[in-house]
Structure formats: structure tokens, C-alpha cells
Amino acid sequence: MTIRPFDPAEAEQLARLFEAMQAHYRVPCPTRPAIVADLRRLPPGNRILVAEADGVLAGFAAFAEIWPGPGLRKGLFLKELYVDDAHRGKGLGRGLVKALAALALAEGHSRVDWTADRSNPGLLAFYDATGARREAEKLCYRLTGEALAHLAGRES
Template identity: 35%
Template sequence: MTVTIRDARSADEAAWRDLWAAYLAFYKVTVSDEITASTWGKTMNPDSAIFMRVAEVDGKLAGFALCLTHEGTWILGRDCYLEDLFVDESQRGKGIGRALLDDLVALSRENGWSRLYWHTAEDNATARKLYDSFVKSDGHVRYRISF
């Protein structure tokens, strides 16, 4: 098995949409087709702070990481926020999630970003096992108001 981590390309759209649908189903959420199209468009726009790295296994997309960089009030540089990370269910346990995270750590260092951070569902034991191997939770609780 050969895993390649790279920037998403326009030719990846159909495969990404399949993974995106599985990701949303995993979290039992729905987003409109308009939001999905907008998310894809942002990842393809070089002026957007949002970017996507994909994991390709033997020529087929097996996972993705959707991130954005932003300024912060407690740092001099930029933060990298990993908003979405997903690996196809059939490919889990093969190191693909770790490869995506390793890639983001390397990109963060290369770009001089101050921090890489993310969050996950408290009961997502599988993801938390991987995440805890990188760094322990900082103990913060997220609050969100949707409009």
C-alpha cells in the first residue's frame, strides 16, 4: 500500500464528494448542496484561507483534511485549524489518519505557523486515540451558537 498526501486537485471533486457524504453521515449531520459546493470551491481558490490535503492510496482518494489558517490574538504568526479530518471506513487502521496529521505538522513547521489545533466529539474514541498520540487534550470545552 502506497499512501501519498498532497493538495487536493480539481479532478478529485467526485471522489471527495463521496468521502464528504460519508463524513457527514458519520457525524449524522446534513449540509445543503450549496454548502458542499461552496466548501469545494473554497479549497480550489488560492485566495481562500481554507485548504485541503488528501490521502491517496494506490491512486484512489482514501481521506482528507480540511483546514484553514488565521491570525490570532495570543500569537505572532498564524494558526492552522484542522476543521475536518476523515478516512474512508474501509481504509481505517492503516495509518492514513496519522499520515494526514503528520503532513499537517510538517506543513505547520514549514510555513512557520504558531499552532495546529482541532477538536473532535468527546465520544469519538477511535479519533481520540490517534489524537492523544500527538498531544493530550488541552481541557478546553467548545461552545457554539448557530444562527
């Protein structure tokens, strides 16, 4: 297993994993050309680590820098962590989180944050095993769709 930064030349390969992730969560997926285009022009501050196993991209961690945090320090926010079905249970997910933790420390970040689905006990056990602390006092909000348009004053 190798974990390294994503190379935009691998956009087609990584798009396959993005499609698999969307299928896994049973959510709509853009077309592959749209995914590839987005991967080739990531917004500033957004990065991806990839896990390669058996000569193929088998997982990824997509993350971004966040600021300010406690003590007005910078941190990282893990947006997506995914390992394809054929490579689960082989340490790739843990390897990606470990590599992200090492990157955070190397770059002077004070923390790594993420969210997790409360209804997925296997996922929660995986994250608990990293030594991360559940933040019970925090609640995630999402503004999307009609509510986003309404608040922005752009009702249809």
C-alpha cells in the same frame, strides 16, 4: 499512500468522501452538486490535504489559517479529518496529521489546533497518540440556527 494538496479537478471524488463523512456522523448532507461547487471555490485561507490509496481518494484533512495565537503567532485549525471505512487503520489519518504538522512548520505556523468529540474514545486515543496535548481549560462554543439569527437581530 500519497498525501498531497487537493486539486479542484478532483471535486467529484472528494465530494464522495464528504458524503461518507456526513453519513458516518449521521448528519444532513447537501447535494453532491452543492458540495462540488463549494469544493471548487474554497474560501480564501481554507485548504485541504488528500490521502490517496489504491488509486482513489481515501481521506482528507480540511484546515484553515488562524491568527492571532500565543505570542501573536499564526497557526492552523484542523476542521475535519476523515478516512473512509475501507482504509481506516492503515495509517492514512496519522499520515494526514503528520503532513499537516510538517506543512505548519514549513509555513511558519506555531501550532495546529482542532476539536474532538469527547464521547469517541477511539478518536481521542488516536489524537492522544499524535503527541498533541488536550486543552482542558478550553471550551468550544457554537452559535447556530435560531440563536445565530437572534443574536444577529434577524429573528424569523
